[in-house]
Amino acid sequence: MASLPEPLPDWLSGLNPPQLAAATALDGPVLVLAGAGTGKTRALTARLAQILATRRAWPSEILSVTFTNKAAAEMRHRLAAMIGPSATEGRGPSFVEAMPWLGTFHSIAAKMLRRHAELVGLRSNYTILDTDDVLRLLKRIIVDAGLDEKRWPSRQLSGLIDRWKNRGQTPDKVPAGESFAFADGRGAELYGRYQAELKTLNAADFGDLLLHMLVIFEQHRDVLADWQRRFKQVLVDEYQDTNAAQYRWLQLLAAPSEGGQGNICCVGDDDQSIYSWRGAEIANILRFERDFPGARTIRLEQNYRSTPHILAAASGVIAHNKGRLGKQLWTELAQGERVQIISIWDGPEEARLVGERIERLLAEGADATDIAILVRASYQTREFEDRFIAIGLPYRIIGGFRFYERAEIRDALAYLRIVAQPDDALAFERIVNTPKRGLGDKSIGKVQAHARRTGTTLPGAAQALVETDELPAAARRALGDLLAAIRRWRSQMDALDQAALAQMILEESGYIAMLEADRSAEAAGRLDNLAELVRAMEGFTDLQAFLEHVALVMENDRGDHADKVVLMTLHAAKGLEFNHVFLPGWEEGLFPSQRALDEGGANSLEEERRLAYVGITRARRRATILHAANRRVYGQWTSAIPSRFIAEIPAAHSDSETTLAGGASLWRAALAERDPFAHLDRSSGRGPGWDRAARAAPKGPRLIEARASAVTVGGAARTDLAIGARVFHSKFGAGTVQGQDGNKLEIAFDHAGVKMVLDSFVQPA
Numbered sequence: 001m002a003s004l005p006e007p008l009p010d011w012l013s014g015l016n017p018p019q020l021a022a023a024t025a026l027d028g029p030v031l032v033l034a035g036a037g038t039g040k041t042r043a044l045t046a047r048l049a050q051i052l053a054t055r056r057a058w059p060s061e062i063l064s065v066t067f068t069n070k071a072a073a074e075m076r077h078r079l080a081a082m083i084g085p086s087a088t089e090g091r092g093p094s095f096v097e098a099m100p101w102l103g104t105f106h107s108i109a110a111k112m113l114r115r116h117a118e119l120v121g122l123r124s125n126y127t128i129l130d131t132d133d134v135l136r137l138l139k140r141i142i143v144d145a146g147l148d149e150k151r152w153p154s155r156q157l158s159g160l161i162d163r164w165k166n167r168g169q170t171p172d173k174v175p176a177g178e179s180f181a182f183a184d185g186r187g188a189e190l191y192g193r194y195q196a197e198l199k200t201l202n203a204a205d206f207g208d209l210l211l212h213m214l215v216i217f218e219q220h221r222d223v224l225a226d227w228q229r230r231f232k233q234v235l236v237d238e239y240q241d242t243n244a245a246q247y248r249w250l251q252l253l254a255a256p257s258e259g260g261q262g263n264i265c266c267v268g269d270d271d272q273s274i275y276s277w278r279g280a281e282i283a284n285i286l287r288f289e290r291d292f293p294g295a296r297t298i299r300l301e302q303n304y305r306s307t308p309h310i311l312a313a314a315s316g317v318i319a320h321n322k323g324r325l326g327k328q329l330w331t332e333l334a335q336g337e338r339v340q341i342i343s344i345w346d347g348p349e350e351a352r353l354v355g356e357r358i359e360r361l362l363a364e365g366a367d368a369t370d371i372a373i374l375v376r377a378s379y380q381t382r383e384f385e386d387r388f389i390a391i392g393l394p395y396r397i398i399g400g401f402r403f404y405e406r407a408e409i410r411d412a413l414a415y416l417r418i419v420a421q422p423d424d425a426l427a428f429e430r431i432v433n434t435p436k437r438g439l440g441d442k443s444i445g446k447v448q449a450h451a452r453r454t455g456t457t458l459p460g461a462a463q464a465l466v467e468t469d470e471l472p473a474a475a476r477r478a479l480g481d482l483l484a485a486i487r488r489w490r491s492q493m494d495a496l497d498q499a500a501l502a503q504m505i506l507e508e509s510g511y512i513a514m515l516e517a518d519r520s521a522e523a524a525g526r527l528d529n530l531a532e533l534v535r536a537m538e539g540f541t542d543l544q545a546f547l548e549h550v551a552l553v554m555e556n557d558r559g560d561h562a563d564k565v566v567l568m569t570l571h572a573a574k575g576l577e578f579n580h581v582f583l584p585g586w587e588e589g590l591f592p593s594q595r596a597l598d599e600g601g602a603n604s605l606e607e608e609r610r611l612a613y614v615g616i617t618r619a620r621r622r623a624t625i626l627h628a629a630n631r632r633v634y635g636q637w638t639s640a641i642p643s644r645f646i647a648e649i650p651a652a653h654s655d656s657e658t659t660l661a662g663g664a665s666l667w668r669a670a671l672a673e674r675d676p677f678a679h680l681d682r683s684s685g686r687g688p689g690w691d692r693a694a695r696a697a698p699k700g701p702r703l704i705e706a707r708a709s710a711v712t713v714g715g716a717a718r719t720d721l722a723i724g725a726r727v728f729h730s731k732f733g734a735g736t737v738q739g740q741d742g743n744k745l746e747i748a749f750d751h752a753g754v755k756m757v758l759d760s761f762v763q764p765a
Helices: 017-024 040-053 069-087 092-097 105-120 131-144 154-166 187-200 206-219 221-230 244-254 308-318 347-363 378-391 407-420 425-431 441-454 458-466 473-491 498-508 511-517 523-537 543-554 594-616 664-672 690-695
Strands: 030-034 062-066 102-104 233-236 264-268 296-300 339-344 371-375 395-397 565-569 578-583 619-628 630-633 636-640 654-658 702-706 710-714 726-729 733-741 744-749 753-758 762-764
Touching: 017 040, 017 296, 030 040, 040 062, 040 069, 040 233, 040 264, 062 069, 062 105, 069 102, 102 105, 105 206, 105 221, 105 244, 131 154, 131 187, 154 187, 154 206, 154 244, 206 221, 206 244, 221 244, 233 244, 244 264, 308 339, 308 594, 308 619, 339 347, 347 371, 347 378, 347 578, 347 619, 347 630, 371 378, 378 395, 378 523, 378 565, 407 425, 407 473, 407 498, 407 511, 407 523, 407 543, 425 441, 425 458, 441 458, 441 473, 458 473, 473 498, 498 511, 498 523, 498 543, 511 523, 523 543, 578 594, 594 619, 726 744
Parallel strands: 030 264, 030 296, 062 102, 062 233, 233 264, 339 619, 339 654, 371 565, 371 578, 395 565, 578 619
Antiparallel strands: 630 636, 636 710, 702 710, 726 733, 726 762, 733 744, 744 753
8 A cells, every 4th residue: 555646536536445455456466355434435445446557457357246136236336436537537337338248146146147158058138037937847757757756845945956956066066965954855857957958958047157157167177267257357246145056156267277366356245144044055155264275354343323322232242153263343433323223012012113104203303214023933023013093103124025014924914805705806816726736827718708698706706607417526625625615714703712713724724734835045034924923913803804904004195105104024134224123033042043943953053042133233223132031923922032132242341221120030030040151151241131021020920831931821720809890901991801821811991992911911900
C-alpha cells in the first residue's frame, strides 16, 4: 500500500485499513475474513475497480463469482458507479457491463460448457433441465429398472444424485456404502443410467454444469491451461458457502501453472456458514491457507451495522465454536441497548408480546419495514400471523410463503374443505390425485367433462362415473376409495374434535406417508408445518370456525410490501439487516434444533450456533430474544429448557426479564438431576441459563416426567372448580366453566368465546 497515490482515487477513499488492504493486495492468494456488517461488498467492489483501473486485467480476464444473480447485478451496479469514467478512460459503466465472467457459479460454468460440450458427449446447444423434468426422467428410469417408484421415489434419488454432484462425484466415484442409500445398493447404477439418458437427450441438470467442467479440467489439461491463462484475477464472494465441487473448480482455475497467475481472492465469513444442508462445506474456508500456499489472510472486523452490546452478545455466542478461524468484531457506534432476553409463558403469549412491542415501536415512529421476526423453523410463523391478523398489524413473509399459503397446508385445507362441504369442486380437484392414486389426466378429464355436461359438481360427477364403465377399472377403484374415505371422514365430524379429525385425514389419505417417503431436505419441515396446522385447530370450536378463520387470514392485504413487518427464517435473513429484530423460540430442541443435533452431532451444533450469530447480527439497534416456559408440541404441553445459546451471551451485554413468577424451586428440582449441561460452569454464565430458567418457571402445573429436552405438563383434575364456576385466565380473561374432562376445562370466556384449557392455567375469579 506504500506505493498507492495520494490522494487515493475515489474507489479507494473512505476504506478503513483492512478494507484498503483487501482492495489492493492483487498478487497471489488472499482470504478476506469479513465479519457481519463489516463492508465486505464495498471492499470486494473496490478491489475490482482497482484491478480495472491499474490495468492488472481487462474485464474479460477477471472471473468474479457470486452465489445469486441479484448479487452479481448489485456488483455490476456498484462497480459502474464506483469507478466512473476516470478509471477506464471514459468507458466506466459500459466497460463494467461488458464483464462477461461476473456471475453465479452455474451461469459461468454453463457458459464454459457451451464451448467444450463435445468433450463430455454433449452438443453446444444442450438443454438445461428444471426440477420437474429431472423428476420425470428419474421416475421413468426407476420404473424401467423394475423398481416400485412409491417404495423408491424419484425425489429421493434426485436428492442423492444432487449430493453426489455437489461433491464432484461421477457415478464411478460414488462410495459403495452410499450407493446402498437407494434401492438396496443400486443408487450408483441408476445414477449412471440417468447420466446416459441425459447425454441421449443432449441435456444437463444444474449439478452437471460444474461437474462436467470438473471432468473436462481434470481429463483435458490443455483446456484447463487455456482458462488459467485467460483469468488473471479470480474473485469469490460468500466463500464459506461453497460446496466440494465449487471448491475444486476454483482451485483448478486459480492454481499457478504454465501461464496461470494464481491470483485468487476469496471473501467470506466462517462464522456465517449455515448451509451444510445444501452441500456447503465450512472446511473449504478453514483450509484455505493450506490449499493455497503463501496465502495472505485479511480480517475485516470493524462493524458498521450494530451497536457494541449486540456485537458483544453475538461474539460471546460464536466464541464457543471450535471450528473457526477467529476474529473480534468492534464498532465506533454508540453503546446502545443491551440485548433483551425475555422469558414468557407459552407460544401464544410470545406472539402477543411481540405484537404489543411492535405496536409500541410503530407508535414511536419506527418503520414497519425496519422490524423483523426471525424464526428457526418456518412453522413458527403461524402464531405470529394469526396474532397480527387479529390486531390488524400488516406483515409479509420473506423467502417463503405465508403459513396458510404453503403447498402442504393448502393440500391439507383442501381435504378439510371437501369434508366440511361435499360440493367444493376446487378442493376436490386439488386432492383427487394428491397423493398419487393412479388417476391419469385422461380419467380426471372425463370426470370434469361429465360434470360440465350434466351440470353436477365435480365430486358428484366422480360418484356417477364410479358406477359406470366409462373409466378404466383402476381409475374407478381409486375414485371409489377416495369418495368412500371422504364419506367416512364426514361421518366422524361430530364424534371427533377437528384436530383429531384432521390428523385422521392426513394419515388415512396417505399424505403423511407421502412426505415421510420424501427424503428431500424440505420434507421434514413440511411435516412440522402439518403438525402445527393440527395444533392450530385445537383453539377453535369446530371445523367450520377454523376454515372461516383461515379464509380471513388468506385475505390479509396482498398489496405492496411498504410498511409491513418482516417475518422470515434465520436462514433467509442472512445478508439482511433491520433496526429491530425479534428472535423467538430460543429453547432446547427448537433452537438448537433437536433434529439437526440428532443427524449431525457436534458439527450441527456448531452450525446452529453460527445461525444464532447470524440472527443476532441482523440487528442494528435492538435485538430481543424470547424463550417460552411451555410449548404445545403434538398436542401436549411441554416445559422447555432455555437454549444453551442464551447462557453463552455475556451477562454484561444482556438484560433479562420475565412475564412469569413463582415455581422456581419446583422447576429447579424437577430438572436439576437430568441437567444435560451440568458440566458447564453456571457461575461464569456458560451454563444453559438456569437463573433465567428459574425466573421463568411455570406456575401451577405439576411436572410429572423429566427428560433432557422437555418436561410434560399435566396432573390430576382440580377439585375446587365446578361447572358454573367463574374463573380468570391470564390470556382470555374472565369466563364460566361449562364442562370438565379430567384436567381440561371447557370455559365460555366473556370476550374470547368457548375454549378448552388446562385447569392449572386458571384461578377462581
